[in-house]
Amino acid sequence: MNKKKVVLSVRSLCKDYRRPNGNMFTVLEGINLDIYDGEFLALVGLSGSGKSTLLRCMAGLLTPDRGTVSYATPSPENMQLGAFVFQSFALFPWMTIRENIAVSMPKLTRNEQNVRIDRIIQLVGLKGFEDAFPRELSGGMRQRVSLARAMVSDPMIMFMDEPFSALDPLTSESLRAELVRIWSQADRKIRSCVLVTHRFEEALQLADRILILSSNPGTIFHSIEINLPRPRMPNSKEYKEIEEQLEKAFGLLHLDKVTDEHDYETLVPDITQIQKTKLNQEKNENTLKNKEKYTQNEGKKGKDSIHTKQKRVKPLINTNLTLVEGLVSRLSTEDEETDLYDLCEEMGQSVDQVLPAVAAGETLGFITTPGIRVVLTEQGRLFATEHDTEVRSEMMRSAILKLPVVYSIYALVKNAGQEGLEADIAIEQIVMMLPFEDHDVQFQTLLKWCRYANLLIYDSDEEKLFVPD
Numbered sequence: 464m465n466k467k468k469v470v471l472s473v474r475s476l477c478k479d480y481r482r483p484n485g486n487m488f489t490v491l492e493g494i495n496l497d498i499y500d501g502e503f504l505a506l507v508g509l510s511g512s513g514k515s516t517l518l519r520c521m522a523g524l525l526t527p528d529r530g531t532v533s534y535a536t537p538s539p540e541n542m543q544l545g546a547f548v549f550q551s552f553a554l555f556p557w558m559t560i561r562e563n564i565a566v567s568m569p570k571l572t573r574n575e576q577n578v579r580i581d582r583i584i585q586l587v588g589l590k591g592f593e594d595a596f597p598r599e600l601s602g603g604m605r606q607r608v609s610l611a612r613a614m615v616s617d618p619m620i621m622f623m624d625e626p627f628s629a630l631d632p633l634t635s636e637s638l639r640a641e642l643v644r645i646w647s648q649a650d651r652k653i654r655s656c657v658l659v660t661h662r663f664e665e666a667l668q669l670a671d672r673i674l675i676l677s678s679n680p681g682t683i684f685h686s687i688e689i690n691l692p693r694p695r696m697p698n699s700k701e702y703k704e705i706e707e708q709l710e711k712a713f714g715l716l717h718l719d720k721v722t723d724e725h726d727y728e729t730l731v732p733d734i735t736q737i738q739k740t741k742l743n744q745e746k747n748e749n750t751l752k753n754k755e756k757y758t759q760n761e762g763k764k765g766k767d768s769i770h771t772k773q774k775r776v777k778p779l780i781n782t783n784l785t786l787v788e789g790l791v792s793r794l795s796t797e798d799e800e801t802d803l804y805d806l807c808e809e810m811g812q813s814v815d816q817v818l819p820a821v822a823a824g825e826t827l828g829f830i831t832t833p834g835i836r837v838v839l840t841e842q843g844r845l846f847a848t849e850h851d852t853e854v855r856s857e858m859m860r861s862a863i864l865k866l867p868v869v870y871s872i873y874a875l876v877k878n879a880g881q882e883g884l885e886a887d888i889a890i891e892q893i894v895m896m897l898p899f900e901d902h903d904v905q906f907q908t909l910l911k912w913c914r915y916a917n918l919l920i921y922d923s924d925e926e927k928l929f930v931p932d
């Protein structure tokens with residue numbers, strides 16, 4: 464790849480859309496990027512982050528509202544600037560395969576078109592199907608036609624929007640391998656390629672560089688270079704390292720999304736609402752004071768973590784919350800600060816029995832552990848001294864819901880409504896957010912904690928999660 468030669472430059476690109484309610488929103492903001500000669504670039508990001516919009520702006524199918532997209536000019540003779548491969552194949556049903564491909568070479572004579580079509584048909588493995596209609600082909604073959612149509616005009620850059628996602632996994636894998644083969648040919652005409660995908664494997668197998676887009680608005684969040692020869696070996700150490708980098712970056716991206724204040728408020732409005740309503744109903748002045756103080760404290764802590772966008776997702780500690788409650792209560796009634804070993808001795812338990820409860824208490828914000836000391840936090844003290852059981856449960860719910868993994872799954876379950884959320888989806892979410900943890904242990908702990916706090920219900924027959932009425 465000729466890293467020096469830029470074939471396309473994007474500068475300060477912004478794109479706005481209008482929401483159905485008439486309000487404008489910015490989907491992409493301040494995007495700067497260069498595409499190099501010979502480079503295969505992949506764009507990944509959460510759904511709705513603006514990947515397709517950016518791709519379409521680069522391909523000239525959409526006009527940015529601010530900023531520029533410029534191609535290196537002049538392009539080599541007879542070379543089209545860009546060609547687009549759509550997820551939906553976008554073939555004309557009434558045209559044969561040969562005619563569908565010829566569409567992208569209107570300026571050439573019929574003979575010139577046929578020479579090129581024969582070459583490309585051979586290249587993408589469609590020999591013998593030239594005169595078939597799209598309906599007579601399988602999905603994988605139709606996408607080959609779509610690829611052939613984009614490639615036949617020898618574009619300088621090929622833009623691909625989820626080109627394999629409408630195909631079954633086997634077909635998509637074989638077509639991807641085909642693309643790797645074509646891309647690796649020394650005499651290939653296409654100079655560069657930009658691929659939008661939500662499959663990590665696709666990006667890892669194909670790209671020289673992966674750009675990760677953040678959401679709301681979409682900006683370039685992270686970039687990963689891949690200097691591995693193709694075809695790439697998923698079991699190799701180098702591949703795994705890059706895969707880990709990508710997963711980590713994506714996990715952080717997810718955390719950014721789930722700790723976004725706006726999302727928090729819109730996705731979980733009932734929790735705050737319940738808190739406000741209950742607050743108004745409080746009769747006991749002391750309890751009210753206690754609760755207000757707690758909420759302020761919580762708010763401060765929550766806001767800090769939201770605004771500083773804490774980057775590490777904490778795993779759930781596999782322990783029972785009754786133990787945590789017991790520990791917090793013990794610290795509030797005796798010394799609010801103790802030594803871990805004294806605590807173990809006093810409780811007649813070993814360190815590895817007590818430690819999970821301490822760690823869980825810390826995760827929930829009730830305890831801190833400077834050195835080997837175990838110290839009750841202000842929040843922990845307010846929780847431990849609260850006598851109203853409803854307010855206490857609410858405090859616990861709120862503390863649990865602050866954990867990114869719990870919050871994101873709670874939000875998914877809530878969005879799923881009465882249908883419920885399949886356990887597999889929740890587990891996928893855990894794998895994505897905590898790639899290095901045992902996902903089964905995390906899932907079981909999440910169920911245990913959410914049942915304890917009455918946040919979620921798990922129907923083991925249906926293998927689905929629901930929000931309680």
Ligand SMILES: Nc1ncnc2c1ncn2[C@@H]1O[C@H](COP(=O)(O)OP(=O)(O)OP(=O)(O)O)[C@@H](O)[C@H]1O
Nearest residue numbers: 480481482490508509510511512513514515516517
């Ligand atoms: N023409 C449009 N008018 C209004 N909003 C739009 C339009 N096109 C896209 N959007 C919105 O802009 C946001 C970004 O869409 P885009 O399709 O670019 O994202 P994406 O990252 O490619 O998503 P996905 O991975 O789900 O395909 C989404 O919220 C989408 O609903």
